[in-house]
Amino acid sequence: MARRKIHSATERVPRLANKGEADKPLLDCTDFELLKLFVKNEDHAAFETLVNRHRRQVYNFVYKMVGKAEAAEDIFQETFLRVLKNAHTYTPRAKFTTWCLQIARNLSLDYFKREGLRQHASIDAGTPGNEDHSMASLLKSGDPDSPDIAQSKELIDAVRQAVTRLPENQREALVLRMYEDMPYAEISEILGSPEGTVKYWVHEAVNTLARHLERMGLK
Numbered sequence: 001m002a003r004r005k006i007h008s009a010t011e012r013v014p015r016l017a018n019k020g021e022a023d024k025p026l027l028d029c030t031d032f033e034l035l036k037l038f039v040k041n042e043d044h045a046a047f048e049t050l051v052n053r054h055r056r057q058v059y060n061f062v063y064k065m066v067g068k069a070e071a072a073e074d075i076f077q078e079t080f081l082r083v084l085k086n087a088h089t090y091t092p093r094a095k096f097t098t099w100c101l102q103i104a105r106n107l108s109l110d111y112f113k114r115e116g117l118r119q120h121a122s123i124d125a126g127t128p129g130n131e132d133h134s135m136a137s138l139l140k141s142g143d144p145d146s147p148d149i150a151q152s153k154e155l156i157d158a159v160r161q162a163v164t165r166l167p168e169n170q171r172e173a174l175v176l177r178m179y180e181d182m183p184y185a186e187i188s189e190i191l192g193s194p195e196g197t198v199k200y201w202v203h204e205a206v207n208t209l210a211r212h213l214e215r216m217g218l219k
Helices: 031-041 044-066 069-089 096-115 133-141 153-164 168-179 184-191 195-215
Strands: none
Touching (some): 031 044, 031 069, 031 096, 069 096, 096 168, 096 184, 153 168, 153 195, 168 184
């Protein structure tokens, strides 16, 4: 699908002409102020600042959802094109990150449907509780940008593979909670599900991953 490219997820965005004047430095503006500058003044530097501020989180979320760099880049680009197109509709009722990740999530789901890649897994029932913090640490060690290199490549690859096999709702909740450190209330808003349900999904996902690693003799 052809689309106008916003910028690479890993390379710096070229500077664009600033057609408006901000009352304070762009880096000091809130997300809402940056969007207002873009909508009212066609201030492309303001929009660029917004993209730079959130590109790492959005790209990492999408990459962990779809597991393919090329697809993640396409979805990342499309996410900010949607933000660009719908900037005039945003209100600060929800955090910008919540709104942006909702868009990224919907585009990721569209990708799975389009490619026939929706994943399913059968899991055992369990009782919700606090997350396994050792598992949280392990999951974060699988981040390609993580400074923690103590985990073996085999273990990291096993975790990544197991995450892709989780049911869709558990994978989304786990990525947002464990990788992005988001509060349950915000995850609930992004996924459109009750907070208690989100906690249950995270708990089940952690248990499933732990059992998978045990079967492989890696935990």
